[in-house]
Amino acid sequence: MNIAFIxxxxxxxxxxxxxxDDIKQQDIDKIVVLGDLCFRGPEPKKSLDLIRNLDVPVIxxxxxxxxxxxxQDGExxxxxxxxxxxxxxxxxxQLTEDDISYLENLPEHVTETIGEKKVYGFxxxxDSLFDVVTPDTSDEDLKKAIMEKEEADIYLYGHIHKPYVRHIDGKIVANLGSVxxxxxxxxxxxxxxxxENSTSIRKVSYDIDHAVQKLEDYGYPQGGLVADVYHTGKL
Incomplete structure (x- = not known):
């Protein structure tokens, strides 16, 4: 069993x-999506439609x-x-009422089983959609923030856009990075x-110039800022 988490x-x-396309080239049995589908990019509707058409778990x-x-203020x-x-x-x-309803009703956690291992994703x-847990967080703080609520073998999350894999007390904590x-x-x-035997990050090249052109074509607000992130991989 091999699962791609995006x-x-x-x-x-x-x-x-x-x-x-890259996932199709791998030996993948299932895809799971850990959130942040539409906001801050030129094609929110197309991105959401691509995900919904997969008919896979999404949080x-x-x-x-x-x-x-x-x-909200303070966020x-x-x-x-x-x-x-x-x-x-x-x-x-850019979205329909049905799209908004879909996003509003998404769950906030997902559990998968791979062989004898339980994977817990958020x-x-x-406990939060907003808290920031960075790759350099200490083992003890990482355990408190990530590992105490649910018993699992592998803990996966997104949000920080910085991929890593850590091994702590025989378990794995990993960040997916950002698509x-x-x-x-x-x-x-x-x-x-x-x-069953590995947890690994994959990096995929894509046509950045095409993505930047989409920002211009659709008149995305703050398109220059987003284009800079596309080109540099930095905020």
Whole structure:
């Protein structure tokens, strides 16, 4: 049993299509999606449709919550909240009422079994869509933030857009990175494959110039900022 876990697409359908094509080349039995499907990219509707057409488990991310109920005070720095609300409003305009309802009703956790191993997935932490757990977090803090709520062998999350795999007390904690908006300094789409014997990150090249052109074609607010992330892999 091999499962591909993807997350943080952020409306970058060009990167998502490249990842889905790469998954087809692997020995994959199932795909699971850990949130952040539409917001902050040029093709929210196409990205959402691609995911919904897969008919696979999908959970909610913080950006999905922003699309459905708005960005609340204190959730992002005050200096950028106006800009991000403009992006949110643009994103909502591209979606249907059914799309919004779909995002609103997504669950916040997913459990999978691979052989004898239990995999527990969530977007940021088991208790929050917004908390940030970075790759350099200490083992003790990582256990408190990630591993205490649910007993599992493998814990997976997205949100931070920085992929890593850690081994702690015989268990695994891993971040998937981001399909559509990487922050790890590598301008590639990232996802993760879990099998009975391995947990590994995959990086996929995609047509960044095409994705940037989509930002321009559709008049995405703050398109220059997003294009810079596409090119550099940094926020």
């Amino acid at each position: 997350s943080d697409i952020h409306g970058n359908a060009t990167a998502l299509e490249a990842v889905l 909610k991310g913080n950006a999905d919550a922003w699309v459905t109920r708005g960005i 992002v720095p005050e200096k950028v909240i106006g800009m991000m609300r403009e992006e949110k409003d643009w994103t909502v305009q 977007h940021a932490t088991p 559509g908006l990487p922050f790890d300094g590598e301008a590639k789409a990232s996802y993760l494959i879990v099998s």
